Amino acid sequence: MMMGLLSTYPSYGKTKSKNPYDERRLLEQNKRIQRENNVPEDFPSFIREGFEVKVVAPENYVKRDSGLIYRDFEVGEGDCPKDGQQVTFHYVGYNESGRRIDSTYLQGSPAKIRMGTNALIPGFEEGIRDMRPGGKRRIIVPPELGPPVGPSTFFSSKQFEVFDVELLNVKDCQRRTIGFYSDVVCN
Numbered sequence: 001m002m003m004g005l006l007s008t009y010p011s012y013g014k015t016k017s018k019n020p021y022d023e024r025r026l027l028e029q030n031k032r033i034q035r036e037n038n039v040p041e042d043f044p045s046f047i048r049e050g051f052e053v054k055v056v057a058p059e060n061y062v063k064r065d066s067g068l069i070y071r072d073f074e075v076g077e078g079d080c081p082k083d084g085q086q087v088t089f090h091y092v093g094y095n096e097s098g099r100r101i102d103s104t105y106l107q108g109s110p111a112k113i114r115m116g117t118n119a120l121i122p123g124f125e126e127g128i129r130d131m132r133p134g135g136k137r138r139i140i141v142p143p144e145l146g147p148p149v150g151p152s153t154f155f156s157s158k159q160f161e162v163f164d165v166e167l168l169n170v171k172d173c174q175r176r177t178i179g180f181y182s183d184v185v186c187n
Contacts, residue, residue: 022049023047023049023054026047026048026049027045027047027056030045030046030047030048030096030097031045033097033098034097034098037097037098037099037100038098039094039098040164042057042058042060042071042138043094043098043162044056044057044058044061044069044140044160044162045057046096046097046160048096051158053096053143053159053160055069055140055160057069057071057140058071061138061140064126066123066126066145067123067142067144067145068123068126068127068139068140068141068142068145069139069140069142070127070137070138070139070140071137071138072135072136072137073136073137073138074134074135074136075132075135076131076132076133076134076135076136076167077132077133077134078132078133078134078170079132079170080129080130080131080132080170081115081128081129081131081167081170082115082116083115083116084114084115084116084172084173085114085115085170085171085172085173085186086112086113086114086115086170086171086172086173086186087112087113087114087115087128087167087169087170088110088111088112088167088168088169088170088171089104089110089111089128089165089166089167089168090104090105090110090111090165090166090168091103091104091111091163091164091165091166092104092105092163092164093161093162093163094161094162094163094164095159095161095162096159096160096161096162098162101161110168112186114173114184114186115129121141121145121146121147121161122145122146123139123141123142123145123146123161124139124141124163124165126145127139127141127163127165128165128167131165131167132167133167133168133169133170134167134168135166135167136164136165136166136167137164137165137167138162138163138164138165139162139163139165140160140161140162141160141161141162141163142160143158143159143160144158146158146159146160146161171186171187172186172187173185173186174186
């Protein structure tokens with residue numbers, strides 16, 4: 001790669017300047033693939049250069065200090081879920097190119113998990129923790145809040161994941177013991 005004359009200036013020697021044309025080309029490439037995958041409206045775009053990824057999302061998305069990005073489509077009513085409570089929700093999961101990787105709608109039944117039990121990837125749990133029943137939200141999970149990566153897992157590389165989530169309900173749970181048997185009941 002030729003640096004040209006710019007490398008003689010000290011301010012350019014320390015930082016790699018990005019070519020805006022390359023970024024635009026990568027963005028267009030991502031948008032084209034997303035169109036082929038029929039992504040929903042206002043879907044974020046991802047500009048990936050090696051291990052660096054830039055998220056391009058409309059202004060109505062909120063970015064948290066943790067790196068999580070989200071947008072509420074409907075807020076819902078009632079209390080947000082707390083640790084130990086069971087949440088029932090529908091979701092559609094997408095990868096960076098907008099390909100659907102999972103969907104409870106296609107499976108025919110919503111997912112149910114108890115909050116605070118590490119049953120979900122950290123970013124997903126953080127994303128639904130302040131939702132209210134009836135709420136609909138798009139959550140963009142950065143790799144550091146995503147699933148573990150490696151040969152023993154389904155995921156081969158660190159990628160952003162996008163989830164469209166609909167929180168159906170939140171239930172309290174109690175542990176019950178009958179003889180030698182113990183379980184948790186949520187109602």
